[in-house]
Amino acid sequence: MAEYWYFNEAFAEEASSYFLERPEPVIVMDFTIGERDFVNAGNASSQIKMALKRLGVDHDILRRIAIASYEAEINETAHARGGEITGNIYPEFVVIKFYDKGPGMKDIEQSMVPGFSTADEQVREMGFGAGLGLPNIKKNVDVLHIDSEEGGRTLLEFMIFFRKKS
Amino acid sequence: MKLKEFINAVNAQFLTSEIETDMEISGGYASDLLSDVMGNAHEGQIWITIMRHLNVVAVASLANIAAVIFSNKMKPDEAVIKKANEEGIILLATNMTTFEVAGRLYQLLHP
Ligand SMILES: Nc1ncnc2c1ncn2[C@@H]1O[C@H](COP(=O)(O)OP(=O)(O)OP(=O)(O)O)[C@@H](O)[C@H]1O
Numbered sequence: 149m150a151e152y153w154y155f156n157e158a159f160a161e162e163a164s165s166y167f168l169e170r171p172e173p174v175i176v177m178d179f180t181i182g183e184r185d186f187v188n189a190g191n192a193s194s195q196i197k198m199a200l201k202r203l204g205v206d207h208d209i210l211r212r213i214a215i216a217s218y219e220a221e222i223n224e225t226a227h228a229r230g231g232e233i234t235g236n237i238y239p240e241f242v243v244i245k246f247y248d249k250g251p252g253m254k255d256i257e258q259s260m261v262p263g264f265s266t267a268d269e270q271v272r273e274m275g276f277g278a279g280l281g282l283p284n285i286k287k288n289v290d291v292l293h294i295d296s297e298e299g300g301r302t303l304l305e306f307m308i309f310f311r312k313k314s
Numbered sequence: 315m316k317l318k319e320f321i322n323a324v325n326a327q328f329l330t331s332e333i334e335t336d337m338e339i340s341g342g343y344a345s346d347l348l349s350d351v352m353g354n355a356h357e358g359q360i361w362i363t364i365m366r367h368l369n370v371v372a373v374a375s376l377a378n379i380a381a382v383i384f385s386n387k388m389k390p391d392e393a394v395i396k397k398a399n400e401e402g403i404i405l406l407a408t409n410m411t412t413f414e415v416a417g418r419l420y421q422l423l424h425p
């Protein structure tokens with residue numbers, strides 16, 4: 149299994165201990181995503197955004213969460229055969245997991261390069277395929293973890309803290 | 315600059331229900347690639363596009379875009395307009411091209 153990790157330095161220590169212990173979330177939100185379902189894609193991200201808004205999460209942080217989540221949700225429907233999304237909400241941060249049904253990525257580092265895309269005609273007609281989704285996710289999150297290999301399922305998860313970097 | 319000044323300048327028509335247009339506009343972004351918009355457009359900006367799919371509403375909503383204007387006589391389906399009304403997203407349409415709309419908007423913001 150190929151793995152990719154990115155940590156925002158400001159939260160690296162706190163985030164590492166989270167990933168070692170994986171404590172129980174306070175709120176769990178589960179969604180199922182269909183393959184090439186461009187009509188419903190975005191609903192999960194929108195519902196997670198609304199839930200966090202009600203909990204009082206800062207406006208700018210909410211926007212970062214919404215953008216990262218939407219990009220990952222679209223990738224799950226556009227590049228994989230759909231899958232699951234789980235939003236785990238904690239008092240200080242959110243961890244959102246996207247676990248799809250494959251076919252996985254040949255090379256994660258290559259997928260992360262701005263402009264790299266294997267999107268086909270149908271996906272491009274929907275306005276996707278610029279190869280900017282994964283770079284956008286990285287730009288907006290505090291931790292990004294991708295676990296994927298060709299022929300297997302992809303797990304993408306990210307963590308975003310509710311407080312601003314000090 | 316207020317949204318209504320922009321609407322007048324590009325002769326835009328409301329696709330979603332007409333609402334108060336006193337809101338302040340901070341800038342604009344022109345693109346038909348959704349990830350490009352999510353990565354580079356800022357909150358409170360006007361998004362100029364010819365991309366008419368439902369995803370435009372999702373992106374505008376998630377990224378807090380002030381209003382979307384379809385240029386070059388492009389108009390989305392009723393379903394897209396309905397969704398935008400539900401989500402409180404302003405959709406506009408104009409006969410001007412993306413180049414013209416962006417030019418007028420730039421002039422208004424940098425007189
Ligand atoms: N869940 C996934 N499963 C398999 N491959 C993926 C997955 N997510 C991304 N990829 C691969 O990584 C590439 C880059 O993804 P990225 O989101 O950056 O761009 P894109 O989806 O092609 O275009 P954009 O996001 O700009 O609309 C994809 O084209 C695809 O090859």
Ligand SMILES: [Mg+2]
Nearest residue numbers: 219223281282
């Ligand atoms: Mg993408």
